[in-house]
Amino acid sequence: MNESKSSTRIVLSIFAVITSIWLVAPMFAVVPISFAENASFQFPPQGFSTRWYESFFSDPSWLRALGNSALIGLLAAIVAVPLGTIAALAISRSTSRLANVAQMLMLTPMIVPVIIAGAGVYTFFLQTDLVGTIFGFVFVHVCLALPLVMIAVNASLAGYDRSLELAAASLGANPLRTFFTVTVPLIAPGVAAGSVFAFVTSFDEVIVSQFMVSPALQTLPIVMYSSVTRSTDPTIAAVATLILVSVLIGFCFYRFVVVPLSQRRGAKA
Amino acid sequence: MPARTDTSQFSTLSTRAIAVQSESEPKKRQWVSRDTRRLMLALLPAFLVLAVFYFYPMLTVLVASFTDPKPGLQNFEWFFSQSVNVGVLWRTIYISFWVMAICVVVAYPFAYFMTMVKPSTRSLLMLMVLIPFLTSTVVRTFAWVLLLQDSGPIGSFLSLFGVESLGIMRTPTAVLIGMAQVLLPFVVLPMFSTMSQIDRRLLTAAESLGAKRVKAFVTVYLPLSLPGVAAGALLCFVMALGFYITPAMLGSSRETFLSTLIQGQVQGLGQWGHGAVIALMLLVVTLAILGVSALLGRARGSAVSDMVGGSKA
Known part of the structure; x- marks a missing residue:
């Protein structure tokens, strides 16, 4: 019985990992495009430049x-x-x-x-x-x-x-x-x-x-929405990358600073 | 620390005294009770803002559907005489329904897994669900555009194997993938909160009485988790109906949603009355779904509570 229980667990954990990848990974597609050299959304991006960040x-x-x-x-x-x-x-x-x-x-x-x-x-x-x-x-x-x-x-x-x-x-x-x-x-x-x-x-x-x-x-x-519907300007990819990075920094701050602090306070009380 | 216990004892005692005192206060018969007046006072600021900047504009739209440009039902006649409008209405409902179905199927095992793991893993999974929710809609949808386009990474990868084009972009599939990703948190959260209250020993009890594991799950756990499933599914369905950016960016003109149609009529064509009547239809569909689910929920809710009562007896 325990064996079948752990196999359920393994199946569920694989499923949860796939779901998590589907939720989070796609957003990182904006990163390579933001460093592309030419004004195109094509994969794989050609060359490397920071011109879209400069343009922003x-x-x-x-x-x-x-x-x-x-x-x-x-x-x-x-x-x-x-x-x-x-x-x-x-x-x-x-x-x-x-x-x-x-x-x-x-x-x-x-x-x-x-x-x-x-x-x-x-x-x-x-x-x-x-x-x-x-x-x-x-x-x-x-x-x-x-x-x-x-x-x-x-x-x-x-x-x-x-x-x-x-x-x-x-x-x-x-x-x-x-x-x-x-x-x-x-x-x-x-x-x-x-x-x-x-x-x-x-x-x-x-x-x-x-x-x-x-x-x-x-x-x-x-501005982002009208940019993406009207033109192929990778500046939006640079903006998207910046937003994504700030969200991730926010999460790390929460997980590694706020949560441990509140736990320590909870332990003291 | 004796002093501390003294104070805490004192505080519980006096708390009780106050509680008793407030209960014994004679209740004045008034037009509105004191409690209600307090409530109304506390709600006043929020409701002032809502009334001016949300409910009033909404009301003007609903009124305009009957009065713009002149009083009458001509806007309704226009709506139903154009097969495009009716088509978009059905498609909005149809795609929203499938988004809900996908979300329920994906969220159920995910939420169930969250109840099985240790708290640190659980909070990590919660973050995974919340990250797309907190990242800008335009960013998220733009990322899907990059991924799903024929020259995107998936398309380029497949072309190595001779597949000529991915062909997902601007199809209902793309819209479904993108919308389900955003709406998943609204299904996972109510499911998880219902599931975390289910006593897992009920499963052990069912198994010890000879039920196979699958049977124990289907007859005991599943019915108990249904209220969470229903709440999540309903929220997902209703929120999907109002989607705008995802279908507009990932779908073709054939996956237009009612919201896009409204914006086009109001801002693009200046047809205020036409936009208003579409908005009214969208509201009617939303309220109809809420109403039907409230009725179903009442019937099913009693069934569920019967089952809970039965298992307790």
């Missing part, structure tokens, strides 16, 4: 798009995280039937195809002169990021013991102090994950963004 870092339209995306992503995360966290906390604590309805409404932007709101945003922004404004971008992206922030915070609220808050209150802490010294540290991992999701959602957004861009305000994914 010397082209103000690419750099401006990167700057806009980073700024919008940061602002969207700064707005969405507190709103989503407070909403998630309130919903999880409420016994009201309204809480379920509120939760469903907040998750709508994730479930209902975003193009529907996007088409509406187009006319709404044309009427209100919000096209091509950072303000408009940020608040639309906040709506799209809210469900993810809420899901992340909810996950950290599972197994949350509210009697800890009552304990703090009974020891004389006022509600604000209880919130910042007890609640916030306990849900911090969820809030951190929510911030990352919020930033990434905004930084990646194409569908609604294409209704909001103006010639003066472009975002990185929009």
